[in-house]
Structures are given as structure tokens and as C-alpha cells.
Amino acid sequence: MTAQPDLTADQTADQTPANGGKITISVDAMGGDAGPTAVVAGIELSAKAYDDIAFVLHGPVEQLEPLVAKRRVLQGRVVFSDARDVVTMDDKPAHVMRNGKGTSMWSSLETLRSGEAAGAVSCGNTGALMAISMIRLRKLPGVNRPAIAILFPSRNPQGFNVMLDVGADVRADSPDLLQFALMGASYARNGLDLDRPRVGLLNVGTEEHKGRAELKEAHALITGHDAANFDFVGFVEGSDITSDRVDVIVTDGFTGNVAIKTGEGTASLIGDLLRQAFRHSIMSRIASVLALSTMFRLKQRIDPRRVNGGVFLGLNGIVVKSHGGADATGVAAAVGLAYRLAKSGFAAKLAARVAKTGNPAEQADNGQAE
């Protein structure tokens, strides 16, 4: 196993993608449930938030131009890339890979690939976006499986934990899980400003004898890896995803996807039951009026739109998948995330980080207990 400490990989600034001093984000305007109107309203919010942001906007130009023309803050900051086709939510990834060249999604990734943009954002079909990203951007050297990382509300001071993979692939072998640990730690450093993120491996118990074989192997691999920029806390459980025991939760894309959707479903059920409970009597209706600002504060704290954006890790380039149902606030959150990661030089840092681990297959051979 390579064991060179690498204290600088995440800390050196690298060339910030420059475009007349601007950070350019490539944005797929189509494919979201709310259409290009929400996307353009979202980039308007981002343009107000960041002076040095610019956009390449992909879609039917005759639809996009009038939407942009209405918004003064966007003047001179948007380049249009005319794309006639749209990837729908029902399109199968394999179909899009063969026939998707004319789509706004494909076009948005080409702009990232060519270096004209420093990050790409799409609200479209996740499977198709990952499939095109894999073939056009290609995986980073040393990465076998890319992962999608999201932020999940937690008790930590930063308000969120990083979880990956939440759905890039339904499987992950132990070397993949080591890569996820490294990539997740790097993302937490750059996305959440944590100096030494604590990384945990999701399992059904915290004792070392529990769980599936690949998890015991991954535990040994991550323990054996000379972790210069994170602390490995070992196994964590489902209840730790929202806890302050850990900052980064590592799991396969099947388990991660089920877990985040279970969390979302639970939160949504509680919200609805709360509303029902407040409608129950006159007293509770009065309470609900007085509690409005309280509820608003709570909602702000856990509002999924605030952290809208699954980041694809392990590719040559930063791709942020926004929720398909994102409104302007959600789109702005995803664009803002792509912007901040681009500005921090995250893509190059991540590449340096995983390159240092060498070939994951070798790691597996050396790291396994028997």
C-alpha cells in the first residue's frame, strides 16, 4: 500500500479556471420538472450572490433568450449554446448514451469537458447524466466507481453531513469504499470547510465483527490507509447519518439511496402529521399561528432546497445534479455549490488526492486481513 503522507494535496491552491476573471458554470436549462423558467430564475439568484460568476446556458436558444433578456443582472454574463433535444426523466441511460448528442444535457457536459466552464449543473435524469459524464469526462485515474455525494441535515455545527454514494452505482467493493472515504473527506474539506473531517463506514452495528464481508475489508483498508486529512471513526449506523459522531458517511449507492429517501420520507410524514395535529382544535390552531415563525425557522434549517445538489465525485470535472423538481432557490443552491467548488480548485485537489492512493486493486490485495 502506498503510504506517503500528502499534507499538501488538498491545501495547495491550483489554477482557478479563468474566463476574463470569471468562474463560468455550464448549465443545462432543460430536463427539470419546472422547465427553463426555474433554471433562469435560479441563475439570476446566483448572479446576484456572486460577482464573478458567468454562465453557458444550454437549450433551445429562442426559449432561453427572452427569459434571460428580462433579467438585468444576467446581461453580458450568459453565453447561449443552442441544443434542440431534451433528455426526459423516462429516458434510459443506455439510450441517451447512443442518441443523446443533440441534447442540452450532453451539450452542457461538452462545455465542461472543453474547459470553457469550471463546473456543470443539470436538473435532469440522474442516470443519464452519470452515464454521459462517465463517457465524456471519464473517470479520474485510480477511480473504479464514481460516486454521488449529497449533504444530509445533521446535529453537527456545520448543519450537514456528507453522504456518498447515494446512487451512482448499486454496488461498491472494498477498494471503492476506500476511494469514497478519500473523495468524501476531500469534498467535506472543500464543500463544508472542515479541516479534518471524521469519516465513518455505514454498517448495521458499530462492532468490528458485524456486517458484510466487503465492509470488514473496507474497514481494514481505510484503517491501513495513511489518512493525512481525515479521521476514520470506524463503523457507524443508520442513526448516525444525522448525528455529530461523524462528518462523512461512506456506503454503496444502493444503501445510500434507500437511506436518504427513507430520511426524506420520514421528514415529510412528520411535517404532514404536524400540520394535521395543529388543525385538530381551536387551541392548536391558535398555537399554530403563534408557531408560524418557529416552524419557518425549523423549515429553513432542514430545507432540502438549501442543500440541493448531488456532486459527482471521481470524474474529470465537477458535475452537480440538481433535484428534478428544483425551483429557483434549489437551482441557485446547486449552481452556488458548483461555483464554490470550482473557485476552490476542488477538481484538481480531488484528482491529486485519489492519484496518491495508487491502483485500488493493489490496495485491496495488500489491505485484506487474509
Added chain:
Amino acid sequence: MTAQPDLTADQTADQTPANGGKITISVDAMGGDAGPTAVVAGIELSAKAYDDIAFVLHGPVEQLEPLVAKRRVLQGRVVFSDARDVVTMDDKPAHVMRNGKGTSMWSSLETLRSGEAAGAVSCGNTGALMAISMIRLRKLPGVNRPAIAILFPSRNPQGFNVMLDVGADVRADSPDLLQFALMGASYARNGLDLDRPRVGLLNVGTEEHKGRAELKEAHALITGHDAANFDFVGFVEGSDITSDRVDVIVTDGFTGNVAIKTGEGTASLIGDLLRQAFRHSIMSRIASVLALSTMFRLKQRIDPRRVNGGVFLGLNGIVVKSHGGADATGVAAAVGLAYRLAKSGFAAKLAARVAKTGNPAEQADNGQAE
């Protein structure tokens, strides 16, 4: 594949285990975090709720007798079974299997095995309880992997959905998932009084091409099985665990365990944030006083103690695992569940149900698409 419709297996009454007209539940008094005091207080609540319930209580008799003597409703309804040893939460299942004969947990399962009781309840170590249950009660003919089923709060009229497996085994092959579907449906009929429960298979998407290979196989197996007493709704997602699209969620014990703990963690985080939010200002403090009964109603609705009890399915006998931290209310819920299932003749119905499916390995061979 056997395809005989079996309309009667769940509907015929079978011999209710009788003991002077009483339903006897074997209760492990030790091993829970709150000790025998909470357990005896719990069976007192159950004795008040059910006229025809009786108990065999396992543990150090000199500790148990004084606790029982104080409670008038328990007089003449408790038989003591002296057991000196206790299985702790840290004991490994393999160790308990070799050395556990003198424990209250082992003793409580022997009473079930001998037919002196119609159900068993323990607050102790889940892994040890499953391990002893497997060797002493043995699996039902036709069952490869037993499963632990729990109730999870949902939007359904019955207030809960059944989910299994939540931790008996970290793996499940496609024939196991078929068995889980049959056992879960039978449990929903007897535990939730649903005539035709809707059964879903947990996956990362509802489209048939998604997910792991064993899930696609299981989808074909369950679709191909002549389901006389349930409706198969196909794949469901994590967000459906709390939904009204489905009554029974089938998954492997790894995914199920992570999902329920994620749901619990999310609910607990929201509860804490809600309390914080209400403490924020004078207005919100007033609102919180007015909202007290509202919050109490909500808490009642999703109180995990109300549905405390993981049921072991696929064994010769009904074993209910109560939460280790259960108080009297929690113990009473678990005991009440064991009592109701015993009274309905559930064990015999379940055995008839899975016996009809024949050898699961054969099912796999016949049911796979290619």
C-alpha cells in the same frame, strides 16, 4: 413453481395454544437496559389489558418474586422459571450459543419450544436471541433465512407499514425475498388485520430495469407466485416506507436495518430541532405552551413504544424482540403483540403459508427470467 391457490391457510382458525383457557407468554425478565422492574411493570399493563393472558417469567427468582408480589393483577398468573445467568448486550451470539444454557433468554425460548407458552418476549441482545431461536426452535420447513419484521409509521389508515428483514441476516437471495413477501403478508393479515396487504420490494427506483440482480430475480419470483392473499405492487423506494402505496416492504436485513435507523435518526433530529425552535423567542415559547397537547398527539401517533417489537418470522414459534431500552409501556406493547399473534393462531398459519411455496431453491430455478 407450485401454483396452488391457497385461500384458506391464513383464514382457518387453528388450535389456540390453551393453558386453562389462558394464552401463556414466556417472558425473559433480564437483559433489557431497565432491568426486571420495567419488565414486570410491563406485564402488569398487559395483564390489565387482557383477561386471558398468563406468564412464565425467567430470571433470578428472588429478584422477580418481590416485584410480582407487589402487583395484585399478576397474582396467580405468573409462573417463575429460575435462571441465574443473563445475556448481556456485548455478548457475541456464537458465545451465547455455546455457553448460554443457564441464561434467562435461553430458558424463555425453552418454554416456548416445549409448548408451555404460545409466544416468547425478550428485551435482550438481538443477535443472541436470533441465534438461540435458530438452534432451539429451528426454521420452518421451506424457510432458508428467518427475518425480523417491524412496524414503521406510515400514511396508511392502519398507521403503520410492515418492514422485513430489519436485521436477522445481512444478506438475502431472491428466494429469501419471496419468502419474506409471503411471511410479511401473513404478518400484516394477522398483526394489522389487513385482508389483502400490498407488498413492495425495496429498490433504488420503481422501474423494472433498476437495481441489483437479486432484486430483479425476486421481482420475477414474486410476480410468478400465485399470490392468493396479497397484491404485489413491484419495486418501491425508500420514500415509500412511510407511504400509503404499500403495506409490506420487503428487503434484506442490511438495507432494512440501515433504513429504520435512518428513519429513527431523522425523526429524533426533527424532534430536537422543533424543541430548539420553540425555545427561540417569547412568542414561540407561548406557542409551545399552547401547542403542548398538539405535540402530545403527534408524539402518540409516532411513538416508537406503541409499536415496540420486532417479530422473528420463519421459526417454529413466535418470538418478539422488544427494544433493549423499553420501559413498561414498551414491554407491554411487545407482550401484547406476542399475545395477539398467539391468539390468532399466527404461528400455524405462517407455517402453512410457507410450506405451500415448496423448496425456495426450486422456486429460484423456475422463476428466473433467464
